[in-house]
Amino acid sequence: MTQTLRTIREVHDAFDQKRLSPMELTREYLRAIGASRHNAFLTVCEERALGQAKVAEALLAREGRVPRERLPLLGVPLAIKDNLVIDSIRTTCASRILENYVPPYTATCVARLEAAGAVTLGKTSLDEFAMGGSNENSAFGPVLHPTHPDRVPGGSSGGSATAVGAGLCVAALGSDTGGSIRLPASYCGVVGVKPTYGGVSRYGLVAFASSLDQVGPMANSVEDAALLLEVMGGHDPRDSTSAVAAATPARDALGEPDWRGLRIGVPEEFFVEGLAPEVERATRAALSWFEKEGAKLVPVRLPHAKHSVAVYYLIAVSEASSNLARFDGVRYGTRPSGEERDLAAFYRKARAGFGAEVKRRIILGTFALSSGYAEAYYRRACQVRRLIKDDFDRAFEKVDLIAGPVSPGTAFKLGEKLTDPLRMYLNDIFTIPANLAGLPALSVPNGKDAHGLPIGLQLLAPQFGEARLLGAAHAFEKGRA
């Protein structure tokens, strides 16, 4: 049943027609997770899930049918990336350092989904502290691709992508700092949306790079992603960077777009050497589809985009080195056993639990912020970040959306890029610009390559342009099916 009910609409129709109850559905998902070999979940919260399903079941019995306006997620089983905290549920960030951390509060985005009736099945794996693009950096073993177990699901929200793709939940939450929702969504053939910076509260998201991190939905349909975004978005007084006047991506925006007025920008910088021919072909075919529907394709230039990876890996690691300074073994995390002679020695021992990628990034970030180098590295990267954002501002004067590939290739083999960090970083070249400029962007399935591996189409919009972004993706999803 979990394999046949893929979307929230299908789940709610089944509830309304009494074909299935919330308890039955949740039990089926818990069984599927237990039987799965994907290693997608780090913690399964069975008790919480069954408790929520029971409440949903009682409510449904009373109401007769799902009150879709009031409780749009009633009885819908979701998975949550394990860098979002839930009161009394272990949150590890896939790190040894937080292996036993039990947070005392719940992230706003999760609280809002649960208040709308959602059932939280568990916490999904990720690259440690969301640092990575393959999910191989988890301290608890790699997550496997939903259909090709010798391949990576992408990262860092690889657990959530596999959970959605393998039918272990209806939808999931991820977080995206440089592509961590869109890349795994693309690799696993699901929909993944990175909202506008400030669109969704980051309260309760364990910070990696605060000026880049955004929480977003991963789902089997654009409609589901839009619904999750609508429920969890909007201002949160507990996150000063959550926008006050955030646009609500209303589900009504999913109607037929006004194709004749739609201008889609095609940046030549997104069709560069290194792009796999099959991905390029699929992307160009998608562009032709939009054109055939009546949209106008407009060439645009993003001349500074080629510096995105360099800028990102200076800014993100700088912010990370600062954010991860909090893992000192005193307030949370693994406390060193034995009596250390001084605080510095205590810190060094406590922080030995970080994995290689996290240490590498902390070192790079500490270097980029250190006296004598901060001007040439961190500050200069922030200046180039402005130039990259200015390129987008200029492009969006001429177009409504920008389209391109999500990743240069499709899901690669486990271990393939593990020994070469720079090669792994370059895989983010098409997703990073949206984070640097704070733009909403998504990945929507766009066919498969010769191995049967999914390809994603990326669409980007101006800040708070989610409605148009989701509308176009929804039309594409329906039209290309």
Add this chain to the structure above:
Amino acid sequence: MSPSKIAVDEALTRKVATLARLELSDSEVSTFTAQLEKILGYVESIQELEVQGVEPLLSPLAAKTAFREDEILPALAGREGQPKVLEAAGEIIDGGYKVPPVL
């Protein structure tokens, strides 16, 4: 210091690790030094750009940060009246975090 003159060597890696309160094994120092050199070589491309007078973009947030009222709200209450946040700590004394001597 001109970044092109940076000598990425093991001494630099060790110095930065000390600043970051990270203890690295000899093999980590050697691996990280080689990787750091490669990554810094790659990011060098931004040094060629003309950025004179460009205001650094620290956050993409278009609107002003939203402040809330400075109200005192009850702390998360945990077991035996202790603030709940303390429960994640390895050791606490008299409602505070225990640390090694700092003086």
